[in-house]
Amino acid sequence: MEFIYRKALRAIGVGVVAVLALPAMSQQHMKIAGINYTIKTFDVPGALPSANSPSAARISDFGEVVGNYVDSSNKEHGFYKLWNGPVVAPLDDPNGDFGFSRVSGVNDFGAIAGGYLESTNNLGAFTEHGFVYKKGAFTDVNVGGLETLVNGINFNGDMVGQAVNATTGLNEAWISIRGRVTYLPDPVNSTFGQAINDFGAMTLISQNSAGAIQSFYRSANGKISNITVAGSVSTEVAALDDFGFAVGQYVDAAGNHHGFAYQLSNGKSVSVDIPGATQTFLGGLNNLGYICGHYIDTAGKAHCYVAYPSFF
Secondary structure: OHHHHHHHHHHHOHHHOEEOOOOOOEEEEEEEOOEEEEEEEEOOOOOOOOOOOOEEEEEOOOOEEEEEEEOOOOOEEEEEEEOOOOEEEEEOOOOOOOOOEEEEEEOOOOOEEEEEEEEOOOOOOEEEEEEEEEOOEEEEEOOOOOOEEEEEEOOOOOEEEEEEOOOOOOEEEEEEEOOEEEEEOOOOOEEEEEEEOOOOOEEEEEEOOOOOEEEEEEOOOOOEEEEOOOOOOEEEEEEEOOOOEEEEEEEOOOOOEEEEEEEOOOOEEEEEOOOOOOEEEEEEEOOOOOEEEEEEOOOOOEEEEEEEEOOO
């Protein structure tokens, strides 16, 4: 496993980051749709404990987890870790100002996607740019509009994310297949491209001015369908795999967050709650059934986790 971890570090290029001590990982168990899962919890050294920091966003088929955390200076950073290895942090684009970099996706070649803020004047104005980070190099991604963020990247290097429309000021989801960008706007609400699988299918969401979120699936041939979860007043799909499953989180009528797993072929979903958590968020899903995310404990603090199918 050490060899695999060192190989993974070489793939992403560790020149701009530091390998931190292996965090303590507690272990517990649960069932998701009748399948036994082992849950390993971890924290990110240097993260300011809060309800939203740290958070694990995506996981590759090799168990590479990427996510984000906020430090004591209220600056946001990305992090990387093999699912049972030490945390590598901070993972920040050197072109960024304001101490803000966000990591949102990772593929099976170790390419990491996200965004950073760049100052545009001395009055605190900024522009967000997308990036892809691989083998120690950051490459800007800008698909048009005022700002760009990359949220997902697949095996082929195809990407999804959102860009700010210069006319409406709304975020518009986009998908880039072999460099050809297609926008998926809504005339009233902002839309966000969430994740993309290796076949070019994607998940996306729309958000209205009140903050309510609706979720959608777009197939590789461009057909869009709704993703709905029973008991939800706001549903945010996150990741999808190559076998027709998606994960995310929803808000119930009482304002509580729960994770969910969703079968795209029949629209069936199951609710997911980490044992002992007050709020549960599912962020990433790989083709081996591994899930990553974060949860809130009874003290109101966030912790990251990786959950994987197991026998117990």
